[in-house]
Amino acid sequence: MSKVRVLGLRKRFDKTIAVDGVSFEVGDGDFVVLLGPSGCGKTTTLRCIAGLETPDEGEIYIDDRLVNDLPPKDRDIAMVFQSYALYPHMSVYDNLAFPLKMRKYPKNEIERRVKEVARLLRIEDLLERRPRQLSGGQQQRVALGRALVRNPKVWLMDEPLSNLDAKLRVYMRAELKKLQKDLKITTIYVTHDQAEAMAMADKVAVMNHGKILQYAPPNVVYEKPADLFVAGFLGSPPMNFVEADLIERDSKILLDAGIFVYQLPDEVGSVVKGKVTSNKVVLGFRPEHMILSKNKIPETFFQANLYVVEPMGSNLIVDIKAGEYLLKAIVAPTVELPPLGERVWAGFIADRLHLFDAKTELAIL
Template sequence: MSRVRVVNLHKRFDKTIAVDGISFEVGDGEFVVLLGPSGCGKTTTLRCIAGLETPDEGEIYIGDKLVNDLPPKDRDIAMVFQSYALYPHMSVYDNLAFPLKMRKYPEQEIDKRVREVAKLLRIEELLDRRPRQFSGGQQQRVALGRALVRNPRVWLMDEPLSNLDAKLRVYMRAELKRLQRDLGITTIYVTHDQAEAMAMADRIAVMNQGKILQYAPPHEVFERPANIFVAGFLGSPPMNFVEANVVEKDSKLILDAGIFQYTLPEEIAKLVREQAKGDKVVIGFRPEHMILSIEKQPDSVFQADVYVIEPMGSNYIVDLKAGEYLMKAIVPITTKLPSLGEKVWVGFLLEKVHLFDAKTEMAIF
């Protein structure tokens, strides 16, 4: 059993709170991604699990064993860093064999494991060469091999693909996910790259300011964000936000955003009445759920000025200004658009709209 359980973890550096009382569990064989901006506490969390940092408070379990007082070498984990940390003077074979030699494995067992891992990672032909001769992708495979060769219970990975170019990064994340799935190794992976998180994770823990704001499968984090931060962090371009006053008129709830007004269906109005902490909400809608047209359509909601049009292959990203708000829309390249500086009608898919409480920033709908 290789599940990982973190309970009420705290870590501070002088007066800076790096990790602020987080708890989460990673199931046996699960791939969990800690996702968030720089400085949010994700790497510190990983280093506490690895034993490279000592928590100020909280408990860390690997399997059913409390490991707080165990050194890294006794936690049966393997860590892969952003820098590959390969020994340049050693061959690939010796790099892979090194952790086994340090643990005094028999030579025959070392040779067997090294060759098995090399075959798995498709680097058999590189065993006699030195890492400095390799591409980034090849060096990354060797670093993964060194983590794999000990057959650890848990993989801990800290931005392992960030030094690769964009094309190779896409390829390697698929390879890494395939490898993890085939081997069934419990994995905790740190990244600030939402595309990596969405593509690889079984579950994503979105972190900010030392806290976990949402812990759920990728589709749930994207489709049902728990708060404004999560909603704005995932998506490229990110979600558009418009603040609106909540107005009651003739037993109906109306959202008055200045640039448009919208009468809420009764089931959503009920949620707003129950959950809103004040008379303001934030409306969120993703760029890909917007509809642009030169002429007013039945689903048009407001007008906006077009100030940039970015061709992106099969789509346009259209930058819009409506009142005080700047927003982005993604539309098919077949969409007829006005010239720059002219107005366009904007609608959005109402079933995809999100509502957040303006005071607490928590999701209402």
């Protein structure tokens, strides 16, 4: 059993507010990802949990025990960093054994645990090698093994895969997720890579400017983003945004975006009307929810110019220019398109439309 609870965490470095009131809970055995752009406070949050930074304010609990005043070594956590920091002069075996030797485990217990971890990570054949004789992926496994070998209560990982090449990163993230699920180690994992967060997390905390903007399972942050930042940060290519004026006419709610006027269904319109703080809104629709057609069809309601086509193999990313907007659509390779520069009809799936208050940036739909 191990849970982590962070309450009202604040940390400032001189004038920089690195962490600005962060609270979240990690359930026993959960894999939580802190996701956000560089500088948003992910590493500082993790280092506070590890005890490597002292918070200015806030409480950190591991299993209901307040650990603020415990030194890192007494928190029963293991941390994996971006740089593997293996001891270059030691064999893989000795690297794995090191945390146990430091804690004066008996020799046979050390051997048993090192072999067990090596088997789990499939590095049994590498135990006699030195780190420089290993590939990047193998080094990373040794680093993970060293964090595992003590069987810690909590795993803290700071961008542990970001030094690997793209293919290995995708491979290792699945391996790591499988390992975490098998061992049920409560894990807090930091990344700036939204695809990695989506793929690995049970819950994602999306951060910006030292704050958590949304904390929810990956499908929820993707399908129901709480605000404009979250909506734009998850998804590749990202969500399309179009600014619009909200107009009420003959008891209908219209969104006038310049490039089109979109009428909200009545029941949706009344919800939106009750939530907006002004008549300025931002429409959001994901590329995969756009519909393109060479000729007008019922689902398309505005015109654009075909700007460029990016074939991705299983689908196409199609960029279209509508007024000042460059919108991205993901469509099947079988969709019939006009030649580049010519008119294309466009629309989006109505019930996948997101709407944000332009002033507060909060989601209203």
